[in-house]
Amino acid sequence: MNKELMFSSKTEMWATPQLFFNECNKEFNFDVDVCAVESNAKCKEYFSPEQDGLQMSWGGYKNVWCNPPYGRGMEKWIEKAYNTNKEFHNTIVMLLPARTDTIAFHKFIYNHAEIRFIKGRLKFNDGKNPAPFPSMLVIFKN
Numbered sequence: 001m002n003k004e005l006m007f008s009s010k011t012e013m014w015a016t017p018q019l020f021f022n023e024c025n026k027e028f029n030f031d032v033d034v035c036a037v038e039s040n041a042k043c044k045e046y047f048s049p050e051q052d053g054l055q056m057s058w059g060g061y062k063n064v065w066c067n068p069p070y071g072r073g074m075e076k077w078i079e080k081a082y083n084t085n086k087e088f089h090n091t092i093v094m095l096l097p098a099r100t101d102t103i104a105f106h107k108f109i110y111n112h113a114e115i116r117f118i119k120g121r122l123k124f125n126d127g128k129n130p131a132p133f134p135s136m137l138v139i140f141k142n
Contacts, residue, residue: 014124014131015040016067016095024065024137028093031061035068035077040125042067054080059088067095075104078138082108085140098134114139 021042024030033046034053042065047053054076058064064084068077074096081092098117099105109115116137121130 014067014070016042017122017124020122021065024093028063028065028091030063030065030093032058033065033067034058035066053077058084058092059090062090064090064092066092070097075102078104078108081138081140082112089142091142092140094138094140096136096138098136109138112140114141
C-alpha cells in the first residue's frame with residue numbers, strides 16, 4: 001500500500017473527471033458549478049474561490065453541481081447543500097469521498113439524500129491513477 005499517497009494532503013482539489021460529469025449532466029442538466037476554478041469548471045456558470053461558493057446563494061438554480069475541496073472544510077459544503085435544498089427545494093448533486101463514518105454523513109446526508117456509491121475508483125483530474133479513496137454521489141432532491 002502506498003501510504004504516502006493514501007494519507008497525502010498535498011491538495012484538497014480533486015477535479016471531476018469530464019466523462020463522469022458528462023454522464024451525471026445527462027441526467028441532471030446542471031445550471032451551475034458552485035465550487036470550481038476556471039480550468040476545471042463543469043458548467044458555463046460557476047463560482048470561483050474568489051466568489052466563494054459558500055457565501056453565494058445556490059437558491060436561484062434548479063440543478064446544482066458541487067465537487068468541494070476534500071479537506072476539513074468539506075462539512076461546510078455538505079451543510080450548505082443540505083440547508084439550501086431544504087429552503088429552495090432544488091436539486092443539488094455532490095461528488096464526495098465515501099466517508100460514511102463522519103459526523104457530516106450522519107447529520108446531513110444519511111436519511112436526507114439519495115446516495116449512489118461509485119463502483120471502483122475515479123481518476124480525478126482525468127489522470128491515469130485512480131483515487132486513493134472510494135467516491136459517492138449525494139443527491140439532495142426536491
